[in-house]
Amino acid sequence: MTKKRIIRNAVRCKSCLAIIESKTTHDITFCSCGKVGVDGGHDYLRRVGSLEDYEELTEWVSM
Numbered sequence: 715m716t717k718k719r720i721i722r723n724a725v726r727c728k729s730c731l732a733i734i735e736s737k738t739t740h741d742i743t744f745c746s747c748g749k750v751g752v753d754g755g756h757d758y759l760r761r762v763g764s765l766e767d768y769e770e771l772t773e774w775v776s777m
């Protein structure tokens with residue numbers, strides 16, 4: 715079984731076009747219009763806001 719690890723926890727807000735990235739576990743970051751947020755750093759993906767409001771930019775690497 716292959717384990718995957720998050721190397722980049724990021725989204726782009728479709729409203730303000732800001733790219734936001736959560737770099738550490740409890741680092742919750744919001745875009746400039748406040749519609750979407752990311753959290754979880756490299757441990758898990760947590761999203762604030764609606765799926766249709768952002769574009770997923772997360773990158774994974776296989777261990």
Ligand SMILES: [Zn+2]
Nearest residue numbers: 727730745747
């Ligand atoms: Zn925004």
